Amino acid sequence: MATRVSGANAELLARAERVMPGGVSSPVRAYRAVGGSPPFIVSGDRSRVRDAEGRSYIDLVCSWGPLIAGHAHPDVVAAIEAQARRGTSFGAPTPLEVELAETVVQGVPGVEMLRFVSSGTEACLSAVRLARAATGRDPILKFAGCYHGHADPLLAKAGSGVATLGLPDSAGVPIAATRDTVTVAYNDLDATEAAATARPLAAIVVEPFAGNMGCVPPDPGFLEGLRRISDRTGALLVFDEVITGFRVARGGAQERTGVRADVVCLGKVIGGGLPVGAYAGTAAIMRHVAPVGPMYQAGTLSGNPLAMAAGLATLKLLDAAAYARLESLGARLEAGLDRVARDAGIPARVQRVASLLTLFFAPGPIRNEDDAKAADRSRFARFHGAMLARGVLLPPSQLECLFLSLAHTDEDVDTVTSAAALALRQIAG
Numbered sequence: 093m094a095t096r097v098s099g100a101n102a103e104l105l106a107r108a109e110r111v112m113p114g115g116v117s118s119p120v121r122a123y124r125a126v127g128g129s130p131p132f133i134v135s136g137d138r139s140r141v142r143d144a145e146g147r148s149y150i151d152l153v154c155s156w157g158p159l160i161a162g163h164a165h166p167d168v169v170a171a172i173e174a175q176a177r178r179g180t181s182f183g184a185p186t187p188l189e190v191e192l193a194e195t196v197v198q199g200v201p202g203v204e205m206l207r208f209v210s211s212g213t214e215a216c217l218s219a220v221r222l223a224r225a226a227t228g229r230d231p232i233l234k235f236a237g238c239y240h241g242h243a244d245p246l247l248a249k250a251g252s253g254v255a256t257l258g259l260p261d262s263a264g265v266p267i268a269a270t271r272d273t274v275t276v277a278y279n280d281l282d283a284t285e286a287a288a289t290a291r292p293l294a295a296i297v298v299e300p301f302a303g304n305m306g307c308v309p310p311d312p313g314f315l316e317g318l319r320r321i322s323d324r325t326g327a328l329l330v331f332d333e334v335i336t337g338f339r340v341a342r343g344g345a346q347e348r349t350g351v352r353a354d355v356v357c358l359g360k361v362i363g364g365g366l367p368v369g370a371y372a373g374t375a376a377i378m379r380h381v382a383p384v385g386p387m388y389q390a391g392t393l394s395g396n397p398l399a400m401a402a403g404l405a406t407l408k409l410l411d412a413a414a415y416a417r418l419e420s421l422g423a424r425l426e427a428g429l430d431r432v433a434r435d436a437g438i439p440a441r442v443q444r445v446a447s448l449l450t451l452f453f454a455p456g457p458i459r460n461e462d463d464a465k466a467a468d469r470s471r472f473a474r475f476h477g478a479m480l481a482r483g484v485l486l487p488p489s490q491l492e493c494l495f496l497s498l499a500h501t502d503e504d505v506d507t508v509t510s511a512a513a514l515a516l517r518q519i520a521g
C-alpha cells in the first residue's frame with residue numbers, strides 16, 4: 093500500500109521533479125522500490141525527523157548510517173557552529189584533519205595512515221586505484237550485492253560463470269571500465285578461490301558485513317578465507333567499511349571479526365552527517381599516494397573543517413558504553429520484530445549485526461544477493477507504507493538496512509515493534 097504524500101510534500105515533489113531527476117539527489121530516496129512518494133524532511137531531533145507537513149517519524153534511516161549519535165546532537169551542532177565561525181574551508185592542511193586522522197588511525201586496527209575524501213564512493217574508487225598502483229595488477233574482484241559507490245570499475249555485475257569478467261551494471265559505464273572487474277557470489281569462497289587463481293588480482297573488495305542487499309553477515313570462515321586467498325595470491329584485501337566503520341565496533345568489522353584487511357574504506361559515521369570518506373592502510377601501502385608516491389588522487393573539499401569537526405564530535409561519543417547501548421537497542425528491535433512477524437504468521441526473518449538490521453520477508457537465511465532478491469519485495473513495499481503511515485520511517489528498500497542511533501530509546505524501539513505488529517497484520521493477506 094503505497095502512501096501518496098499530499099499537501100506540502102506533494103508540492104515540493106512536483107517542484108523537485110522539474111529540476112532534479114526523480115526529484116531526488118540520490119535514487120533510493122525516490123521510493124521507486126516501495127512505491128508512493130517520499131516525505132520531504134525538514135528537521136531532525138534525536139531519534140525523530142519531521143516532514144514538510146509537520147508529521148513526525150521515528151527515523152530508522154539515520155541518513156543511511158552517519159547519524160549514529162542521532163539528529164542534531166548538541167555536541168555535533170556546537171562543533172560545526174564553532175568551526176563555521178572560524179571559516180568553512182581553506183584548501184589547506186588544518187589541525188582538525190590531523191586530529192581526526194589520528195583518532196581514526198587509533199581506532200581502526202592495522203592502519204597507520206589515511207587520506208580523507210568527501211564520500212564513500214571516492215574512498216572506494218581511490219582504494220581500487222591504490223591497490224592497482226601497489227600491486228601493478230589491474231583485475232579486481234567484488235561480490236554481487238555489495239555496493240561500493242558509483243565509480244565505473246565498481247558498477248559491474250556478474251558475468252556468466254565464475255571467471256567471466258564483469259559487465260557494466262549501469263548505462264554510461266564502458267565495457268572497458270568493468271572488463272577487469274570479476275564479480276562472484278557473497279559467501280562463496282570456492283568461487284573466489286577460482287577467480288583469484290584464474291588471474292592475479294590487484295584487490296578483493298568486500299563489505300565485511302554486507303549492508304547493501306539488506307544485512308547479510310559473512311558465513312563463519314568467509315572473511316578468514318578471503319584473508320588466506322589474499323595472502324596466497326598477493327591480492328590486497330580491501331574492507332569497504334563505509335557502513336560498518338565505527339558502527340559495528342569502535343574498530344569496525346576488523347575488531348568484530350579479528351580479520352585484518354590491507355586497505356579499509358570509511359565514510360558515514362566518521363563525518364557525523366557531513367560529507368566525509370577516507371581510505372586507510374599501512375604506511376607502506378599509503379606511501380603510494382601522491383604527493384609521496386605516484387598514485388594520484390585529490391579533492392577540493394577533502395578534509396573539510398566542518399566535516400572534520402562533526403566527525404570528531406561524533407567519534408568522541410562512541411565509547412564502550414555507547415557500543416553496548418547500540419547492541420542492546422539492536423537486540424531489542426530484532427527480538428521485537430521476530431516476535432511480531434511470528435505472531436502474524438508471516439515468513440520473515442531478521443538479520444542483524446550490532447545496530448544494523450534488516451527484516452527480510454523470506455523464510456530462510458539470506459546469504460547472498462540471489463537469496464536477498466528472492467525475498468518478497470512487494471510485501472516489504474506494503475510493510476514500508478504501513479509503517480510510514482504509523483510514523484516510522486524505514487529505508488525504502490528491502491535491500492537496505494535499518495540503522496539505530498544512540499538517540500533511540502527503548503520506548504522508540506517498542507513503539508516501532510508495536511507499529512510493526514499492526515502493519516504486519518494489515519499486510520498479512
Ligand code: KE4
Pocket residue numbers: 118119120121156210211212213214216239240241242299303304332333334335359360492
Ligand atoms: P557514498 O558515495 O554514498 O557516500 O558511499 C558509497 C558507499 C560505499 N560503500 C558502502 C558499503 C555503502 O553502503 C555506500 C553507500 N550506501 C548507500 C546506502 N546503502 C547510500 C545511500 C544512497 O546511495 O543514497
